[in-house]
Amino acid sequence: MRASDAERERIAEVLRDAVAEGRLQMEEFEQRLDAAYKARTHGELEPLIRDLPAPGGAVAPVRAGSAPARTGSAGVDWAERIGGSATSKAAFAIWGGFGRKGRWTVGRTFTAFTMWGGGEIDLREARFEDREVVIRCFTIMGGMRVTVPPELNVEVRGVGIMGGFGDRATGEGVPSPDSPRVRITGLALMGGVGVERKRTKADKERARQLKKGTGDA
Incomplete structure (x- = not known):
C-alpha cells in the first residue's frame, strides 16, 4: 500500500x-x-x-x-525477539545514572560502567541481537540493577570486592529452552550489582486476568 x-x-x-x-x-x-x-x-x-x-x-x-510481540509470559515468542541491529551496546554513568529499559535491542556484548552513580538494565521487554549475549557490569562505589524475566536463560558470574555481585535470579523462574542465553559478568568494587527475576506489571495483570477467567470457567 x-x-x-x-x-x-x-x-x-x-x-x-x-x-x-x-x-x-x-x-x-x-x-x-x-x-x-x-x-x-x-x-x-x-x-x-x-x-x-x-x-x-x-x-x-x-x-x-x-x-x-508477546512478552513476559509463558507464551513468549523468543524467535521474534532475537535478531536485528543493536540499539545499545554500552552505558556509562559517573556522578549520575543511566537506564536501559522498555523495547530496546541488546548488543551481543553490552558493557555498563558506573562510578559514584547508578544504572538500571531491564531485559523484560528487550530484544536481543543474537542468541548468545554477554552483559559486562563494572561499578566502583556505585550500584547497578539488572532485571530479567522469569523465562530468560541467565548465567551470572560476577565478582564483588568490598561489595557484592548478587544473583537473586539463580534458582528462580523456569528458563525457556528457546530463550537467548544471557551471561552477566563483571566487577563490583566497593559497590553492588544485583540481578533479579521479576515480571512487569502488565504481565502480572495478564496472569491475574487469566487466572480469574479460568476460575470463572
Missing part, C-alpha cells in the same frame, strides 16, 4: 524520539530518516521502526492489524 506524507512524518517522529533517547546513533538515525522521506510504500517504512518503541512504549506498527 502506498504511504502518505502523514505516515512518513509519523515514522520520522519515532526516529527522532529514538535518537533523543539514545536508541539510535546519529549516523544510523540520518540513514533511516533519509529512507523514511524517500519511502513510497508501507513495506519500505515498516523496517525502519521495527526495533523501536512508539511514544508510550508500544510497538509502532505501520500496517493495520499488526500485533506487538
Whole structure:
C-alpha cells in the first residue's frame, strides 16, 4: 500500500524520539530518516521502526492489524525477539545514572560502567541481537540493577570486592529452552550489582486476568 506524507512524518517522529533517547546513533538515525522521506510504500517504512518503541512504549506498527510481540509470559515468542541491529551496546554513568529499559535491542556484548552513580538494565521487554549475549557490569562505589524475566536463560558470574555481585535470579523462574542465553559478568568494587527475576506489571495483570477467567470457567 502506498504511504502518505502523514505516515512518513509519523515514522520520522519515532526516529527522532529514538535518537533523543539514545536508541539510535546519529549516523544510523540520518540513514533511516533519509529512507523514511524517500519511502513510497508501507513495506519500505515498516523496517525502519521495527526495533523501536512508539511514544508510550508500544510497538509502532505501520500496517493495520499488526500485533506487538508477546512478552513476559509463558507464551513468549523468543524467535521474534532475537535478531536485528543493536540499539545499545554500552552505558556509562559517573556522578549520575543511566537506564536501559522498555523495547530496546541488546548488543551481543553490552558493557555498563558506573562510578559514584547508578544504572538500571531491564531485559523484560528487550530484544536481543543474537542468541548468545554477554552483559559486562563494572561499578566502583556505585550500584547497578539488572532485571530479567522469569523465562530468560541467565548465567551470572560476577565478582564483588568490598561489595557484592548478587544473583537473586539463580534458582528462580523456569528458563525457556528457546530463550537467548544471557551471561552477566563483571566487577563490583566497593559497590553492588544485583540481578533479579521479576515480571512487569502488565504481565502480572495478564496472569491475574487469566487466572480469574479460568476460575470463572
